Amino acid sequence: MIQHFNFKPLYENAQLPGWALTFFYKQQRYSAEYKKDGGITFIGEAPSPNDLANVEKMIHELMLFHVYD
Template sequence: MLQHFSYKPMFAGGSLPGWTFSFFYQNERFTGDYKPDGTIVWTGGTPSDEENVKKMIHELMTFHVYE
């Protein structure tokens, strides 16, 4: 489970090309960029079970950004 998930637009005004995000997972902090096409680019380390974490991020971003 992701904890303390937060995101913000990459640029002021909320215009594309995407969002930056951060969260804690298994007591480790992770950061990355979420592109409009759903691509995730990690700006720090990569979680050990990356595919599972990506699914959780996609769900959160869909709920918070696109709803």
């Protein structure tokens, strides 16, 4: 489960899509960018390949709830 999920716009003009994300997963802190096309680029270390699809799914769900709702 993702914990302490935070996001903020990448650009000063909040109308432009793109967000900086930070969150904890399995007691590890991660940073990423969420692109306008739904792509996720991890900054630094990314979750293990076994967890990556699950983490990306959770991020998409959180972004739909917080940003696009």
